Amino acid sequence: MADVLIIGNGAAGRRAAETIRKGSPNASILMVTDEPFPFYPRPKLSLGFMSGEIKKDDIFLKPDFYSRNAVSLLFGRVERIDAEARVAMLRGGSALNYSYLLFASGAVANKPRWPGSELDGVVTLRTLADAEDILRRAEGQSKIVVAGAGILGVEAAEALCKRGASVSLLVRGGKDKVGAPALKPEQAENRCDSMIKNGVNVELDDEVERFEGSEGRLERVVTKCGAVIHTGLAIATIGASPDLRFLEGSAIKTARGIVVDSELRTSTETAFAAGDCAETSGEGTEKQQYGSPYMNAMKQGEYAGAKIAELLNQ
Ligand SMILES: Cc1cc2nc3c(=O)[nH]c(=O)nc-3n(C[C@H](O)[C@H](O)[C@H](O)COP(=O)(O)OP(=O)(O)OC[C@H]3O[C@@H](n4cnc5c(N)ncnc54)[C@H](O)[C@@H]3O)c2cc1C
Numbered sequence: 135m136a137d138v139l140i141i142g143n144g145a146a147g148r149r150a151a152e153t154i155r156k157g158s159p160n161a162s163i164l165m166v167t168d169e170p171f172p173f174y175p176r177p178k179l180s181l182g183f184m185s186g187e188i189k190k191d192d193i194f195l196k197p198d199f200y201s202r203n204a205v206s207l208l209f210g211r212v213e214r215i216d217a218e219a220r221v222a223m224l225r226g227g228s229a230l231n232y233s234y235l236l237f238a239s240g241a242v243a244n245k246p247r248w249p250g251s252e253l254d255g256v257v258t259l260r261t262l263a264d265a266e267d268i269l270r271r272a273e274g275q276s277k278i279v280v281a282g283a284g285i286l287g288v289e290a291a292e293a294l295c296k297r298g299a300s301v302s303l304l305v306r307g308g309k310d311k312v313g314a315p316a317l318k319p320e321q322a323e324n325r326c327d328s329m330i331k332n333g334v335n336v337e338l339d340d341e342v343e344r345f346e347g348s349e350g351r352l353e354r355v356v357t358k359c360g361a362v363i364h365t366g367l368a369i370a371t372i373g374a375s376p377d378l379r380f381l382e383g384s385a386i387k388t389a390r391g392i393v394v395d396s397e398l399r400t401s402t403e404t405a406f407a408a409g410d411c412a413e414t415s416g417e418g419t420e421k422q423q424y425g426s427p428y429m430n431a432m433k434q435g436e437y438a439g440a441k442i443a444e445l446l447n448q
Pocket residue numbers: 141142143144145146147166167168169175176177178179180210211212213238239240241259260261286380408409410411426427428429431
């Protein structure tokens with residue numbers, strides 16, 4: 135039985151664990167993650183790792199975090215929650231009992247829906263495993279397509295270009311949409327110019343029409359403007375959404391994310407949610423929205439962690 139169970143070992147979960155430990159020195163804290171790695175900051179994937187400037191071993195921040203904070207880290211996937219009985223069921227059947235629960239389960243990359251998206255070679259980017267897979271696939275490709283020019287698409291295109299790949303970035307809009315909404319229009323235009331200068335083929339006002347291939351493998355990207363780009367690798371960077379399937383049938387209220395109140399409490403008294411998985415759109419939740427997604431995850435993790443520590447100490 136854990137005093138606190140944290141589902142997710144990302145920015146929100148890690149910051150929450152640290153905060154709970156500070157506020158409640160004797161609490162037992164168990165984190166569970168379905169990624170086979172200790173904590174790493176996702177921004178480093180596109181800012182350093184994919185360009186080859188940061189080695190894999192250097193991506194893991196302070197691996198002694200768990201021992202220093204007396205946090206148990208369990209590798210596994212939570213498949214079901216019984217919020218009333220306060221038990222989480224893991225894939226494989228084991229049960230984890232807890233007093234307080236924090237959902238810090240983040241989001242998963244949105245899957246593309248263009249015709250041909252199921253072809254091998256059409257991929258997304260969210261995890262270290264995804265980034266490693268992309269680098270493996272990129273070897274031997276004379277061209278790579280990045281479809282979607284939010285900040286993630288921009289960074290991925292720049293990183294692969296730095297490695298010497300020929301990258302086409304498809305932008306649904308003009309220069310002012312490059313990196314939007316993270317970049318303001320003027321920043322977007324400057325970033326677009328610098329990408330072009332550095333060798334990225336920035337295709338403005340264009341997007342994927344369909345993927346084509348044979349024997350299940352991607353061979354071409356056909357764009358709405360009629361361009362045909364011969365490639366075996368297309369990275370769809372079209373946002374991310376919480377994966378809430380493990381909450382189906384539970385008492386936890388969900389909408390686009392896990393619905394929380396202004397104190398990040400879910401519809402169940404003893405469960406909180408923080409970071410990308412939390413939906414802060416209800417009344418009074420504005421105070422829980424903190425700028426960039428990464429900062430938001432950390433700040434919410436800290437807030438929820440402090441709240442849980444307070445409850446443990448009552
Ligand atoms: C390549 C990349 C670059 C980015 N760059 C930036 C940036 O520069 N600035 C910025 O603000 N944001 C950036 N982001 C977004 C930012 O990283 C996220 O907003 C942030 O990581 C969210 O943290 P989180 O803790 O809420 O979720 P996550 O980091 O997604 O962590 C959630 C964890 O929970 C695990 N999990 C989920 N469900 C279960 C389950 N059922 N059982 C067990 N484990 C589970 C997941 O596998 C994951 O490890 C970037 C994202 C990516 C992918």
